[in-house]
Amino acid sequence: MSIQNVLAERNSVKCAACANRHGGLCGTLSDGQLKKALARRRLVPESLAIFRAGDAVDCYASVVSGVVKLTKTTAEGEHRVIALMYPPEFLGYTAADGHSYSAIAATKVELCAYPRAAFRRLLLECPELCQRLLDYTARELDRCRDWALILANKSSYERVAGFFVLVARGAQSSQAAPCGKRGTCLQLPLTRSELANYLGLTLETVSRNITKLRQKGLIELRSAREIFVPDLERLTLDASIER
Amino acid sequence: MSIQNVLAERNSVKCAACANRHGGLCGTLSDGQLKKALARRRLVPESLAIFRAGDAVDCYASVVSGVVKLTKTTAEGEHRVIALMYPPEFLGYTAADGHSYSAIAATKVELCAYPRAAFRRLLLECPELCQRLLDYTARELDRCRDWALILANKSSYERVAGFFVLVARGAQSSQAAPCGKRGTCLQLPLTRSELANYLGLTLETVSRNITKLRQKGLIELRSAREIFVPDLERLTLDASIER
DNA sequence: CGATGCATTGAACCAGCTCAATCCTTGTGG
DNA sequence: CCACAAGGATTGAGCTGGTTCAATGCATCG
Numbered sequence: 001m002s003i004q005n006v007l008a009e010r011n012s013v014k015c016a017a018c019a020n021r022h023g024g025l026c027g028t029l030s031d032g033q034l035k036k037a038l039a040r041r042r043l044v045p046e047s048l049a050i051f052r053a054g055d056a057v058d059c060y061a062s063v064v065s066g067v068v069k070l071t072k073t074t075a076e077g078e079h080r081v082i083a084l085m086y087p088p089e090f091l092g093y094t095a096a097d098g099h100s101y102s103a104i105a106a107t108k109v110e111l112c113a114y115p116r117a118a119f120r121r122l123l124l125e126c127p128e129l130c131q132r133l134l135d136y137t138a139r140e141l142d143r144c145r146d147w148a149l150i151l152a153n154k155s156s157y158e159r160v161a162g163f164f165v166l167v168a169r170g171a172q173s174s175q176a177a178p179c180g181k182r183g184t185c186l187q188l189p190l191t192r193s194e195l196a197n198y199l200g201l202t203l204e205t206v207s208r209n210i211t212k213l214r215q216k217g218l219i220e221l222r223s224a225r226e227i228f229v230p231d232l233e234r235l236t237l238d239a240s241i242e243r
Numbered sequence: 244m245s246i247q248n249v250l251a252e253r254n255s256v257k258c259a260a261c262a263n264r265h266g267g268l269c270g271t272l273s274d275g276q277l278k279k280a281l282a283r284r285r286l287v288p289e290s291l292a293i294f295r296a297g298d299a300v301d302c303y304a305s306v307v308s309g310v311v312k313l314t315k316t317t318a319e320g321e322h323r324v325i326a327l328m329y330p331p332e333f334l335g336y337t338a339a340d341g342h343s344y345s346a347i348a349a350t351k352v353e354l355c356a357y358p359r360a361a362f363r364r365l366l367l368e369c370p371e372l373c374q375r376l377l378d379y380t381a382r383e384l385d386r387c388r389d390w391a392l393i394l395a396n397k398s399s400y401e402r403v404a405g406f407f408v409l410v411a412r413g414a415q416s417s418q419a420a421p422c423g424k425r426g427t428c429l430q431l432p433l434t435r436s437e438l439a440n441y442l443g444l445t446l447e448t449v450s451r452n453i454t455k456l457r458q459k460g461l462i463e464l465r466s467a468r469e470i471f472v473p474d475l476e477r478l479t480l481d482a483s484i485e486r
Numbered sequence: 487c488g489a490t491g492c493a494t495t496g497a498a499c500c501a502g503c504t505c506a507a508t509c510c511t512t513g514t515g516g
Numbered sequence: 517c518c519a520c521a522a523g524g525a526t527t528g529a530g531c532t533g534g535t536t537c538a539a540t541g542c543a544t545c546g
Contacts, residue, residue: 075483148390151394152440200396454527501534516519
């Protein structure tokens with residue numbers, strides 16, 4: 001299970017050319033250490049599972065390109081999106097033996113996967129790596145708390161606007177071309193219904209708020225999944241203050 | 244600012260007798276390493292700030308006893324509770340130079356504080372410590388995601404019930420005496436209004452749901468802030484929480 | 487072309503919010 | 517010791533934002 005059923009490229013990793021080598025987690029590693037990590041580049045097609053809740057943790061992975069969604073299945077059997085992971089996030093780290101959530105490729109995804117045992121050994125050998133991963137996780141925790149705040153207090157309109165702002169920021173840092181000098185073009189990695197469930201809303205409410213944003217001129221729809229933001233500043237303002 | 248204005252006990256720490264020495268973060272450290280951490284025991288009276296958002300990060304701390312609430316101030320100037328920290332949680336770790344939230348003693352709190360520089364140095368020297376802190380943070384992240392799920396999808400009734408379950412679990416792991424063999428006694432570390440804002444509800448809704456839980460016989464009020472749970476299992480079921 | 491899946495729009499309903507009155511509990515001063 | 521103030525907690529009544537249910541629109545694909 002997990003990543004096995006996926007087109008795995010077993011060619012030696014071209015770390016030097018990797019976008020993550022500088023900004024990402026492995027930036028701290030020497031070439032020798034990098035070799036010990038036994039990293040393998042993998043391509044995962046859209047909507048395929050990278051791992052599933054309950055799976056044994058057999059490897060961790062960096063997101064090199066694309067977007068990964070993390071999901072949980074509730075007691076009632078519904079799938080809930082709990083987070084989106086953009087490059088150069090690190091995926092699946094946990095001390096436990098089993099994953100507590102599933103990771104699904106929301107788009108075509110490029111990963112850099114490390115076998116669990118080797119990676120944990122390396123973690124102990126290379127304190128800089130460990131501290132960097134710790135800092136990553138701490139920042140992720142921070143973002144998760146911000147998200148919880150939004151879910152607890154913001155109106156549906158603010159949540160939708162806020163989501164677009166987050167995606168725009170994620171897009172800016174990962175995408176090379178921001179689609180135009182004045183304005184950003186977003187590729188939505190989720191359907192309306194997934195989006196709704198991530199935002200803790202219904203599909204209909206999301207749709208209504210999208211049209212509201214469009215009527216206000218804050219966004220334009222190129223297609224259902226492609227959104228142009230003329231003025232991110234103005235959108236950000238609407239996301240937190242309105243009403 | 245920060246912990247300065249607090250009754251600081253500068254006596255050498257009695258680590259051997261410390262409850263956290265075994266379960267907590269410092270469990271991995273040898274006596275020699277422990278000395279290098281420059282740990283200082285501190286007592287913080289209820290409702291005093293341990294640090295505030297924006298403060299320079301000058302030290303980290305383990306919670307030895309009591310409960311700490313983490314709060315953020317929104318754009319509109321409202322205080323929002325974002326998390327509760329029970330022993331043996333670790334407080335304030337971040338790679339950044341400034342705290343992004345405030346930490347307030349929700350009860351009388353006993354801390355074990357480590358100066359920032361010394362601790363970060365120790366983190367690099369002692370990989371086991373670093374990995375343990377990483378595992379702590381990863382688990383905290385996990386809990387935060389669960390919380391976000393609850394905020395996104397659960398009804399007010401389930402949130403209140405769910406909160407009591409979480410407190411009960413926190414109490415069970417930290418308190419020595421669970422108040423009776425059949426049932427748990429909770430000390431609520433928050434007022435109704437703080438509780439409401441943590442749960443993303445209003446004070447009134449919280450109150451109504453508490454009476455509803457009482458009428459159903461799932462909880463009993465010893466006083467407004469002291470709650471007896473006769474059957475945690477049944478309460479957990481009503482909260483529709485897994486495990 | 488119809489079929490299938492996603493998205494938008496409309497109308498009625500309800501959980502949780504707002505506003506407001508009342509009820510503790512605790513502490514303070516006469 | 518009682519009175520009374522003050523802050524927290526409970527309860528009630530109406531309002532509203534978001535959900536639910538249902539119909540329609542709009543692509544893509546065999």
